[in-house]
Amino acid sequence: xxxxxxxxxxxxxxxxxxxxxxxxxARGNEIDVSGSGKEVEMAHTVIQExxxxxxxxxxxxxxxxxxxxxxxxxxxPKPSGVFTDSIAVGRGKVVRAKTHGQKKYVDSIRENTMVxxxxxxxxxxxxxxxxxxxxALVTGAVxxxxxxxxxxEAGEHLGFLPGDLAAKVDPYLRPLYDALYEMLxxxxxxxxxxxRTIEIAPLAYMRGRxxxxxxxxLDEAQNTSPEQMKMFLTRLGFxxxxxxxGDVTQMDLATGRPSGLTMIRKxxxxxxxxxxxxxxxxxxxxxxxxAAIVEAYARYEADQRSRS
Numbered sequence: 073x074x075x076x077x078x079x080x081x082x083x084x085x086x087x088x089x090x091x092x093x094x095x096x097x098a099r100g101n102e103i104d105v106s107g108s109g110k111e112v113e114m115a116h117t118v119i120q121e122x123x124x125x126x127x128x129x130x131x132x133x134x135x136x137x138x139x140x141x142x143x144x145x146x147x148x149p150k151p152s153g154v155f156t157d158s159i160a161v162g163r164g165k166v167v168r169a170k171t172h173g174q175k176k177y178v179d180s181i182r183e184n185t186m187v188x189x190x191x192x193x194x195x196x197x198x199x200x201x202x203x204x205x206x207x208a209l210v211t212g213a214v215x216x217x218x219x220x221x222x223x224x225e226a227g228e229h230l231g232f233l234p235g236d237l238a239a240k241v242d243p244y245l246r247p248l249y250d251a252l253y254e255m256l257x258x259x260x261x262x263x264x265x266x267x268r269t270i271e272i273a274p275l276a277y278m279r280g281r282x283x284x285x286x287x288x289x290l291d292e293a294q295n296t297s298p299e300q301m302k303m304f305l306t307r308l309g310f311x312x313x314x315x316x317x318g319d320v321t322q323m324d325l326a327t328g329r330p331s332g333l334t335m336i337r338k339x340x341x342x343x344x345x346x347x348x349x350x351x352x353x354x355x356x357x358x359x360x361x362x363a364a365i366v367e368a369y370a371r372y373e374a375d376q377r378s379r380s
Contacts, residue, residue: 073101075126076119083122083137090141091115118144124152139170142354148172159203161255162210167203173355174200181315184347186308188293188336189317191351192366197317198291202251205287208313209269216268218288219248220304222275222295245272248291275300284309293318293333295325301332321369 077084077098084103088096094107094115105116121140122132130136136155143151154175158166169175174196180187181204189197208214252261252270264270275296290296290304293316308314318333325331340346353370356363 073098075132076103076122078132078137082134083132086134086137087115087118087141090118090145114144121150121152125155128152128156130155136170143172146172159200159207160210161203161206162260163257165255167200167255169200170196170357171355173349173351174357177349177351178204180347180349181313185312185345186305186314187316187347187349188333189315189349189351190320190333191349191355192319192321192353192370194356194362194366195351196355196357197319197351198247198289199251201289201291201315201317202248203255204315205289206252206255208287214287214312215285216287217264217270218283218286219245219270219272219291220275220278220289221245221248221291222293222300245274248272248289275304278304278307281307282309283307283312283314285311286313288312288314290314290316291318294320294323294331296332297325298330298332298335301336321373 078086081098084096084098088094091111091114093109093111094105096115096119097104097106103119105112105119107115118141121144122137125132125136125140139154140151143154148154151172154169154172156168157175157178158168159178160166169178173191177187177189177197178200181201189201191197202219205214205217205219209217249261249272256264261270265272275290286309288308293301295318296304305314305316316333316336320331320334323331337348353363353366356366
């Protein structure tokens with residue numbers, strides 16, 4: 073009951089603030105929900121869903137309470153199911169979706185051979201794909217993980233970088249390393265990379281390969297050309313899964329060059345085993361200001377298009 077109510081009934085107050093027509097009173101081991109109208113029913117649903125999470129042994133915080141409230145307001149069925157589904161990434165650690173959109177993304181990865189996760193920064197596209205890849209590896213579903221990115225600069229010119237090939241492409245692939253370090257730890261990541269069980273390579277080095285028994289992730293796919301996208305997708309081999317992630321609002325290609333990610337939905341429409349998941353600002357799980365920035369840019373760009 074203490075976990076459900078929060079410190080000084082903080083969680084209960086958040087529910088009351090979201091549904092002002094409902095009155096919530098905690099008495100002993102019971103919470104009385106009274107009032108009239110649909111808000112009472114929704115407040116009751118929120119309390120039930122939060123109780124499921126507590127009974128599952130999960131801790132509640134303000135962010136999680138707010139996300140459950142938001143999902144109930146959006147008529148998402150069983151919001152608690154979003155948080156109770158887990159991705160096992162080894163060492164007793166699990167990764168969980170935090171929004172309804174992220175849950176659909178994870179479900180699509182599990183159900184399809186090839187999945188395109190498209191959405192703005194902070195929606196967990198890459199992180200969840202990496203978590204599913206690690207889970208597939210540790211459970212023996214695949215024998216290796218292959219991670220790739222196009223080596224395209226984000227609006228600036230880095231010049232000639234020192235070192236060998238690995239050192240030169242390292243800045244482009246750093247986000248993938250960061251996710252692996254968080255899930256597996258630096259030592260285990262280094263061991264698996266040395267054994268070539270995990271391979272990180274720029275997109276240009278995928279040509280001519282057939283990727284069997286592998287979990288393959290292409291990140292920042294908005295920076296691929298249509299030709300590169302075709303080349304990459306046709307690398308898929310037997311007993312493999314391929315996840316492609318990108319944000320079509322953050323393309324770093326030269327002006328006028330088409331993106332392979334923007335046209336792929338039309339190309340692969342209706343192909344069995346291929347899934348498309350669109351994530352939005354509602355799925356941003358970074359600092360709340362990041363979600364506000366994403367929404368502000370979307371409004372600005374929509375306004376600019378309407379004026380042009």
